Amino acid sequence: MINSDAAIANALDEVSRSRQAWEERASRTASVAIAYEEFLSHLRTSVPYYRDVDAGAGLPVVGRADHQDHGDRFRAGPTVGRQFRISSSGTTGRPLEVTLDEASWYAVNYHFFAQIRELAGLPRDTFRRGAPGVLFVSNKPGRPSFVRPLPSLDDALYLRLQLPDAAADTLALLRKFQAPVLYGKPTYLLDLRAALVAAGAAQAPWRPQLILVSGEALHADDRERLTGYFRAPVVDALASTEGGLIAATAPNGSDYHVFGENVRLEVTDGSGRPSPRGRGELLLTNLVNRSTVFARYRTGDFAELETAEDGTQRLLSLRGREPQTVPFRTGELSADEVTRAVGFLPGLADFRFVLTGGDHTLLYWSPEASCPDPAALEAALRDTLAALLPGEEPQLEQRARITPPGGKKRRFLL
Numbered sequence: 001m002i003n004s005d006a007a008i009a010n011a012l013d014e015v016s017r018s019r020q021a022w023e024e025r026a027s028r029t030a031s032v033a034i035a036y037e038e039f040l041s042h043l044r045t046s047v048p049y050y051r052d053v054d055a056g057a058g059l060p061v062v063g064r065a066d067h068q069d070h071g072d073r074f075r076a077g078p079t080v081g082r083q084f085r086i087s088s089s090g091t092t093g094r095p096l097e098v099t100l101d102e103a104s105w106y107a108v109n110y111h112f113f114a115q116i117r118e119l120a121g122l123p124r125d126t127f128r129r130g131a132p133g134v135l136f137v138s139n140k141p142g143r144p145s146f147v148r149p150l151p152s153l154d155d156a157l158y159l160r161l162q163l164p165d166a167a168a169d170t171l172a173l174l175r176k177f178q179a180p181v182l183y184g185k186p187t188y189l190l191d192l193r194a195a196l197v198a199a200g201a202a203q204a205p206w207r208p209q210l211i212l213v214s215g216e217a218l219h220a221d222d223r224e225r226l227t228g229y230f231r232a233p234v235v236d237a238l239a240s241t242e243g244g245l246i247a248a249t250a251p252n253g254s255d256y257h258v259f260g261e262n263v264r265l266e267v268t269d270g271s272g273r274p275s276p277r278g279r280g281e282l283l284l285t286n287l288v289n290r291s292t293v294f295a296r297y298r299t300g301d302f303a304e305l306e307t308a309e310d311g312t313q314r315l316l317s318l319r320g321r322e323p324q325t326v327p328f329r330t331g332e333l334s335a336d337e338v339t340r341a342v343g344f345l346p347g348l349a350d351f352r353f354v355l356t357g358g359d360h361t362l363l364y365w366s367p368e369a370s371c372p373d374p375a376a377l378e379a380a381l382r383d384t385l386a387a388l389l390p391g392e393e394p395q396l397e398q399r400a401r402i403t404p405p406g407g408k409k410r411r412f413l414l
Helices: 005-028 032-046 064-069 102-120 167-176 186-198 220-230 335-342 374-388
Strands: 084-087 097-100 132-138 146-150 156-162 181-184 210-213 234-240 244-249 256-258 263-268 278-286 297-307 313-320 325-328 331-334 348-354 362-367 395-398
Touching (some): 005 102, 064 297, 181 186, 220 335, 263 313
Antiparallel strands (some): 234 244, 244 256, 297 313, 348 362
């Protein structure tokens, strides 16, 4: 926690320096086109990997392994100001070390929330100096709870709540500190919901104006669990260590606004070449971070991208790393069809199909803590699967939880 005047002063001084760096850069790149041209110039003059790339050939497509094996070649030469080091979570592979300059540090940690506020249409007076503004919930082990001011939201407070805390303490805390924005991975917020239900709160102790999720796929059944319990609309954001804030929906929207001042997106076409529109793996060019640069970077996320004549972009669909269709032993089904059939069963908390090509399809499932009869739920699962997958005879395995603390939910392991 920030718990001393000296710590608060140091934090505010650090934020002030990074905000000034961000504002100076923003003033030089008044349009997306100018920002992109300045970024290309920066690549060719300051980043070793791009100094020898043929300017007429276009930027090469790179991936995570390129950055992991040759990270220094993607970092700019000596830069003015402080450098910050962060790493990806590593939940889907080896962590990636990334450095950020002061401007991108401010963009990732502070301007992020101003952009979401504007997209969601929240009035500025929603946030007040010294009052709770954003409650971020995490269950990632080894991380502390803390509080810090958000200058981009008029110095409202960002509160990081680390789970698991004692359920009763969490309930008391949220009755006292009622932030208008509830933020976290869907899995984190579902854990918060479970903790509050276990403490006797059949409904959330406050009604946030907005639920903000990022970091993993938001499945339709989980969306319903969150909106039903917290009684608030959802903004689903695509954000990453490599890209910062990339895209987000309007509240309860379906397509994603791409933040063109932050990134330029492309997708791989059928031959693996970059394209400004269509379906494929997303390629990311981060225009904000000039320390570790990401240009035409393979994200591993799959989406449908639309690019308008004026250069504005949106994602018509985003499935991340979940499959579009699931190859069961007796035939393929769409992932959405499976979720609609299984995910909304009363009393079910979570599920995961594991398809390894063996003799059986395996289904992990976990009941809600409030489920009155897990045996009846298991019977309902078997009936549902018999109708969904006739002749498949899946093997069911009940688990206390499926996604490990700090991990990313994967509904279908192929």
